Amino acid sequence: AVGSETGGGGGRGARAGTPAPAGFEPDASPTAGHEAYPAFQLPPLHFANPAEGGTPFGDPAPAAGNSLDALLAAAERELALVVAQDGAENVSNAYGYYIDEFLWDETADVFATNGEKELSYIGNYIGRERIRASLVARYGRGGRRATGLTLHQKVAPVVTVAPDGASARVxxxxxxxxxxxxxxxxxxxxxxENTLVREDGIWKIRKMDLEYVWNANYSSGWAKVAQRAQPRVAPNVAQDFEPRPDGPLRGQSAAPFPDVAPMAFHYVNPVSGRRPEELLE
Structure with missing residues (x-):
């Protein structure tokens, strides 16, 4: 496109291209003609203009052609989806930290006003204040116990954001x-399986669903769990617990392993399209 001496620069020292020396002639002509600076030459491209020649993968098509307003609106939609994904995942992780620390007020506050949470082995509670009351009733307000440590490691997140960016599943x-x-x-x-929504601009948990798979002690490990030897809360505990739940647990009441119970999913198999036995709506 341009060649010049360092001292002269493109403004004063530009020179035309030089032909190949004898013995080094090209084997074929160029695929496109070209001229050297100061003549203007637009080199050929192997791709279409991403703004005018097509829509990038995953972006919604601009509603009003190629106008700046349409492109800006598409960028804002894409940003909303990214923000939703991060917000939903962050709130889910915050929940895990708060319950590890026995911070029940903070735990309840990550739920929406009409949020739902299953209390393990007991039942489903609806409403932020009902969730708060159930946690305090079960675990008290003494904080993390000096005689033990609980760590909830939540890994391998799969986040599905609604098209409008206002809700998500994790x-x-x-x-x-x-x-x-x-x-x-x-x-x-x-x-x-969590459902999250934006409430007053802040991401909150709308519904929390938890299915245990296996439960084992340190000494024996999960490989030596006996048939139907999984720890279970005594029936009278669930029957006598106050406040009473607003509904039953969905699915298994305790970890079924070594039996196998189908797990619920909020999405179909992304490769085969097969629906799970229980698809969460």
Whole structure:
């Protein structure tokens, strides 16, 4: 396109291209003619203009042709989806931290006003204040216990954002460790399926669904769990617990392993399109 001496620069020292020396002639002519600076030459491109010649993969088509307003609107929609994905995942992770620290007010506050949460082995509670009351009733306000440590590791998130960016679904795998100074600790594995919404501009959990898969102590490990030997809360605990739940648990009441129970999904198989036995709506 341009060649010049360093001292002269493109303004004063530009020179025309030089032909190939004898013995080094090209084997074929150029695929396109060209001229050297100061003549203007637009080199050929192997792709279409991404703004005028097509829509980038995954972006919604601009509603009003190629106008700047349409392109800006498309960018804003894309940004809203990214913000929604990060916000939904962050709130789900915050929940895990708060319950590890036995911070029940903070835990309840990550739920929407009409949020729903399953209290393990007990039932489903509807409403932020009902969730708060159930957590305090079960665990008290003494904070994290000095005799043990609980860690909820929530990994492998699958985030599905609604087209309008106002809600999202998050599926994560739970690997929980519970230590105990006075006895054997335990491992718990499960699946979270959360629905999240924006409430007054802040991401909140609208509905939390938790299915345990297996539960085992440190000594034996999950490989030695006996048939129907999974820890279960005594029936009278669930029957006598106050406040009473607003509804039953969905699915298994306790970890079924070594039995296998179908897990619910909020999406179909992304490769085959096969629907799970239970598709969460």
């Amino acid at each position: 599926r994560t795998k739970l690997f929980q460790l519970n230590s105990s100074r006075d006895g054997d600790g335990s491992f718990i594995s499960g699946i979270y």
